[in-house]
Amino acid sequence: MSKAVSSRTTVTGIEASGAYPVHYRFSHAKGGNRHLVVVFANFSAPDDYGWSNGVLDNVRANILWVRDMFDGKNSYYLCKDMDFELERSVITLISNVMNSLGLTPGQCTMWGGSKGGSAALYFGLKYGFRNIVSIVPMFRIGTSVQKRPAIADFMMGGHVTEEKIRVLDSVLPELARAGANSSANLYLLSSPQDENYPVQVEPFLGLFQNYENFNFIYSESPFITDHTTVTRRNVPALMGLLNLLVDGIAPRIGFVSNGHEQPDADTTGINGYLKATSQVRATFAPPVVHTPANGERVHTGSVEFTGTAPGAVRLSFWEKGKYVGSPQVGPDGRWSWTRERGWSTGEHVIRMFAVDAAGFHSPRTEIRFTVPALGTSTAGHGAAAEAPAAPVVTMPAPDEHLPGPGVVIAGQAPGALQVAFAEGGVSLGATAVAADGTWVWDARWSWPQGPHRVECYAIGAQGHESRRSEVGFFVAGAFTPSPVPQNTPRY
DSSP: OOOSSOOSOOEEEEEOSSSSOEEEEEEOOSTTBOOEEEEEOOTTOGGGOTTOSSTTTTOOSEEEEEOOOBTTBOOTTTOBTTBTHHHHHHHHHHHHHHHHTTOOGGGEEEEEETHHHHHHHHHHHHHTOSEEEEESOOSOHHHHHTTSHHHHHHHHTTOOOHHHHHHHHHHHHHHHHTTTTTTSEEEEEEOTTSTTIIIIIGGGGGGGTTOTEEEEEEOOOTTOOSHHHHHHHHHHHHHHHHHHHHTTOOSSSSOOOOOOBOTTOOOHHHHHHHHHTBSBOTTSOOOEEEESOTTEEOSSSOOEEEEEOTTOSEEEEEETTEEEEOOBOOTTSEEEEEOTTOOOSEEEEEEEEEEOTTSOBOOOEEEEEEEOOTTOOTTOSSOGGGSOOOOEEEESOTTEEEOOSOOEEEEEOTTOSEEEEEETTEEEEEEEOOTTSEEEEEOOSOOOSEEEEEEEEEEOTTSOBOOOEEEEEEEOSSOOOOSSOOSSOOO
């Protein structure tokens, strides 16, 4: 697992036809390959999508990553409050993707590790998929989730009992004991160095003695130290196995065929399904921005965004592909948001989308604004005579030692609308000037210990900026990291 990011192009969607919405990612096959790999997540998977860090980039098959996140909790893809409708929602997604591709269970591989290994084994056995790769699975699921109380409460309805543990402990062993899908090409990997092996795997290996192609990969190495390192140690071999299965080669004695590419295969079915279940819904209106105006030159780096987004519960703000904030949306559809640390000078292009209660996204809205450099006027040149007087700082006193971590700056600026603040060339924010000319500013963050020199400047009704006043002070006390960027802004 050396790669950090997948290079495969993926689409995201939500299968919402069942009792529980199921989030997924999908990547088309390479070269027309006619196979589907379904990937289940372990507990440490990023964003609860397993094996999504690039390790599957060279797999030629279609790949469906299924997210194990329901009402904010993991579930082993099985149940909430012992309601196995959750499982049926998951198999609905898998079946719909498979059918949209024109594939059969014989052209599918269930794949996962740990919690995902249990899911791969469970869905593979119960629903008759041809290939199953289960890496360090938990057979006694009820016993396993007892170590994670929040997940145990979610799966068992907030009341963990011995009977519920027994039911969850039995779902996998009973399938194997009954010989479910005994013709599957089944590959199970574990290790004696895995602390779960004596309780969660070894007692159940005998249940597969009548399976036609059951393969137990017993991985023993001094480099394996615990449950999590079993997988990492075996990634190269597992990728080799997966590509064999994708090519139709299930390691065994006898004749096998491989290939199965159809570069010109009709993709209408899967494309239609992906569009119908896309996480981005064209019918969900994008957010409307009231302020700032598109292309506006703002007075300071402190920008208040306001607008409406009916039907949304929150917005998601992004700049240059990086997440920057997620304000809540009120019941009336109104929202507002101000970034705590302000914005650097220059042009900013912000893209945002709305999110509803089910997790669907609206189309994107884009807004551009510019923060002028220090010392420039938003009203143009030649207007210096109209600029207000520089603000007078009345507190703190020059070079005053303050206890911290909070700092309040106050003063007077008659005739100005706002007073803005900067330090080290970075805008910190602004505050309104009262009718009597007084102003008070509290940034509401923890200032780092040590000396500070903050520039203060007034802004008039036409946007003209005054000369700078400077206040110096020293923050005492223990160091507290500050969200205020120093020198170069961070994004």
